[in-house]
C-alpha cells in the first residue's frame with residue numbers, strides 16, 4: 499500500500515508529498531524500515547528501494563507463489579523528494595542537510611518536520627536500514643556501515659551477505675543524524691553505503707537488491723527465499739584497517755580499477771596525467787595488499803585529494 503508520510507504545502511507552487519510503501523500484514527509498527535534519499539543526489543539507494551517495493555508488492559499480489567511476506571515492511575525510497583527532482587544533496591529551499599535535522603520536530607522548519615515524520619515512522623521497527631552512497635566524486639564498494647554497534651548488530655550485519663562490513667565509532671560530532679536518533683530505540687540499525695552519488699550503478703544496485711531480499715529471508719520476514727550464502731567471503735573492517743592514498747600532485751586521474759577487487763601492495767591502480775601535456779606524472783599504486791574499497795571517479799585532482807582506499811584484511 500502506498501501512502502504519504504508527510505504532505506507539505508509550498509508558498510508559490512503546488513504542495514508536495516513524501517510517499518512511502520507499507521507492505522505485508524498490518525501491525526502497529528513495521529518489522530523492517532528501509533530509508534533512502536535523505537541526500538537527494540544519492541540515486542543508487544532510491545533506485546534499489548523503489549525496485550524492492552515493486553518486488554514486495556508483487557509478492558503480495560501472489561506473482562511469486564513460493565514467497566510469502568509474513569511481517570510488515572516500510573519503505574521510504576526518497577526522503578529528500580525535492581532534492582531528487584533537482585539533483586541536489588540538500589533540501590533545495592534552504593540548503594539544509596536533512597540528515598543533520600534529527601530528531602526533528604512537528605513545529606520547526608520543513609526539514610525538521612520531515613525528520614520528525616521519518617523518525618516517527620521508523621523508530622519502532624526491529625530492523626532499521628538507511629541507504630547512502632559516497633559523494634558524486636568517489637565510488638565505494640557496497641558495504642554495511644556499523645556505528646558503535648552491539649554484538650547483535652555485528653552478527654545481523656553478516657546476513658546482508660555484502661563483501662564488506664565497516665565498523666566506526668558513533669560520531670560525537672554528528673549527533674543530529676537519523677542513525678543517532680535510531681540508536682536510542684530498541685531494535686537494530688544499519689547503514690548501507692553503495693557506490694557513487696549522482697548516478698545509478700546497475701551492478702551495485704542489483705547486488706544490493708539481492709542482498710536485501712536474502713536479508714529479509716534470513717531474518718524471517720520473507721519466507722521461501724533461497725538463502726544459501728554466496729561464495730564470496732564477508733570481511734569485517736575496523737577503522738585501523740583502512741589505508742588511503744592522497745594526490746601528491748594536481749592533474750587528471752584516470753583508472754579502470756574496480757572497487758571490490760583484492761590488490762597487491764604496489765599494484766598500479768591508476769595514473770595521474772598532466773592535464774595539459776598529457777604525460778604521466780604519477781603512478782598511483784596500492785599502499786598495502788588488501789581490498790580496494792573506494793576510488794575517486796572525478797578525474798580532476800587537486801594536490802591532497804583522496805584518490806583511493808585499500809583495507810587490509812583483519
Ligand SMILES: [Zn+2]
Nearest residue numbers: 537540630631
Ligand atoms: Zn548520504
